[in-house]
Amino acid sequence: MTTSILESLNRPYILNLLETLLRTPSPSGYCMTIMKLVREETEKLGYAFEMTPKGNGIITVPGQAGVGADGEGTLGLSAHVDTLGAMVRAIKPSGTLRFTPIGGYAMQTVEGEYCLVHMRNGETVEGTVLSTKPSVHVYPDAREWKREEANMEIRLDESVKSKEDVEKLGISVGDFISWDPRTKLLPNGWIKSRHLDDKASVAALFGVLEWLKREGKTPRRTVKLILSTYEEVGHGASYIPPDITELIAVDMGALGDDLSATERDVSICAKDSSGPYDYGMTSRLIELAKREGIPYAVDIYPQYGSDASAALRGGSNIRAALIGPGVHASHGMERTHADAVAGTAALLLAYLLEA
Structure with missing residues (x-):
């Protein structure tokens, strides 16, 4: 009995x-730091890795000899390593920090979250995100206080009582702030964490690379994996190598409202805020998901954009598609399932072995 691609994936590795x-x-x-990590992982697998001036990573997987000479070009797969976060906007006289968001999220999704302030000397300071009226015992309107940027701050876990105290720690305006991901992988396959958008897709891409290396397989045509670093602010893959003629953006599938995907499905997006994705590519992905027995759903995301959207806006003359693991509560406390991550890797492998 032949083992399917889905069954032969190395899930523990992913x-x-x-x-x-x-x-x-x-x-x-x-x-x-994360680009150093993915570079080292790429080199362990024996693939070429290069960095663009902007800081994106490009991994090249050579295709079969002679394929692509008829103008088919290179197949691109993209996922983003960057996440939501914040930056120090101001140091308040009280010794707390005002912050400015990086990426689009609702302020209530980070209230009460632990965080790290990354100083430019390489050190970090811990803190907690709070409303400026954080206690119902003190502020009668604490419950109604609007959760917006001006009404939020970071309490530092240091003995600071003034702006000068904070500056002595080495904290400055423009320092980056990262949220505690609170990552938990459960034995039953559920995965809950911040930043599954889009690190679940990055892990799926490396599952593809590991499978190709372990199985000794070569894609039909050359494949370039783009790991972008500015997707959450809109211009992640605005530049892609000019030999790419097809690009599959691999990004989390949104769930809820009138959407049909679940956390165990591969989401195939037919249209997002940038318009419809390529009809032929989307149709082929649906056919392959059916053939390989991969649970999937086709959905439309009116409040969503991807690396493929950025590439098209940047002037790339490409066909584009969008798939990814279903992720609940996107840009909040997210959750997916190992089945969706593995299914995403399997569908990409099915596509690149034939595309």
């Missing part, structure tokens, strides 16, 4: 790497 990625701080613009 999930162990995912946990490492989730625990590595990487708000947009502060991705040096």
Whole structure:
């Protein structure tokens, strides 16, 4: 009996790497550590890794000899390592920090969260995100106080009582702030953590690379994996290598309202805020998911954009599609399942072995 791609994936490898990625701080613009991590992992697998001037990573997987000469070009797969976070906007006279968001999230999703302030000397200071009226015992309107940027602050876990005390620690305006991911991988396959958008997809891409290396398989045509570092602020893959003619953005699938995907499905997005994705590519992904027995759903995301959206806005002359593991409560306390991450890797492998 032939083993399917889905069954032959190395799930422990994918999930162990995912946990490492989730625990590595990487708000947009502060991705040096995580890019070093993915570079080292790529080199362990024996693939070429290069960095763009902007800081994106490109991993090249050579295709079969002679394929692509008829103008098919290179297949691109993209996922982003950057996450939501914040930056120090001001140091208040009281010794707390005002922060400015990195990425789009509702303020109530970070209230009460632990965080790290990353100083430019390489050190970190711990803190907690709070409303400026954090206690119902003190402020009669604490419950109604609007959770917006001006009404939020970070309480530092240091003995500071003034702006000068904070500055002595080495904290400055412009320092990056990362949220505690609170990562938990449960024995039953459920994965809950901040930043599954989009580190679950990055882990799936490395599951693809590990499978190709272990099975000794070569994709039909050359594949370039793009690991972007500014997706959450809108311009992650605005530049892609010019030889790419097809790009599959691999990003989390949104769940809820009138959407049909679940946390155990691969979400195939037919249209997002940037418009419809390529009809032929989307149709082929649906056919392959059916053929490989991969649970999937087709959905439309009106409040969503991807690395493919950025590439198209940047002028890339490409066909584009979007898939990814279903993730509940996106840009909040997110959750997915190992089945969705593995299914995403399996669908990508099915596509690149034939595309």
